[in-house]
Amino acid sequence: MPAGKKISRIGIGYDIHRLRKGRRLVLGGVTIPHPRGLDGHSDADVICHAVADSLLGAAGLGDIGLHFPDTDRRYRGVSSLKLLSEVAGLLKKKKASIINIDAVLIAEKPKVAPYASPMRKNIGRALGIPPGRVSVKATTNEGLGPVGRSQGMAALAVSLVETKE
Ligand code: MG
Numbered sequence: 001m002p003a004g005k006k007i008s009r010i011g012i013g014y015d016i017h018r019l020r021k022g023r024r025l026v027l028g029g030v031t032i033p034h035p036r037g038l039d040g041h042s043d044a045d046v047i048c049h050a051v052a053d054s055l056l057g058a059a060g061l062g063d064i065g066l067h068f069p070d071t072d073r074r075y076r077g078v079s080s081l082k083l084l085s086e087v088a089g090l091l092k093k094k095k096a097s098i099i100n101i102d103a104v105l106i107a108e109k110p111k112v113a114p115y116a117s118p119m120r121k122n123i124g125r126a127l128g129i130p131p132g133r134v135s136v137k138a139t140t141n142e143g144l145g146p147v148g149r150s151q152g153m154a155a156l157a158v159s160l161v162e163t164k165e
Contacts, residue, residue, distance in 0.1 A: 007165045011058025015049040016154040028119025028136055029081040034110055038153060041070035048080035050155035051103050051123060052087045058161040059096040084126035096163045098129050103157035105138040108150045112138035
């Protein structure tokens with residue numbers, strides 16, 4: 001391949017967190033009124049975590065656990081939008097630019113559609129890309145398995161980035 005030619009690289013991310021009473025529910029950086037929230041070291045924003053992992057994967061930079069270990073006190077209770085900003089910085093260092101992101105939340109409740117637009121704006125702002133490059137959607141697990149029993153929420157994301165190789 002000739003030097004300086006741009007190549008596209010795809011990455012996938014997956015995350016799951018348990019639901020727990022007494023926690024705020026934060027998804028895509030939006031606090032959503034809900035009887036329970038996701039449990040975790042940070043704000044447990046499962047959408048942002050899946051997006052972060054997909055971006056790191058696309059850029060060949062490892063995963064979220066490598067860069068933001070849950071043993072690191074700096075990340076306790078932190079907004080996952082901040083993690084996304086740091087991921088954007090890592091990609092920038094590698095001269096990788098984000099083409100687009102597609103994320104899907106898997107949860108029985110709540111309905112995400114009313115919050116999709118602010119989530120896309122939050123994620124776009126944190127990454128320094130227009131919200132039009134970020135897609136956030138949701139599906140239920142049809143009552144099946146732990147997610148179907150509302151014991152937790154999961155998210156998947158894919159990202160496409162462009163790098164000079
Ligand atoms: Mg997580």
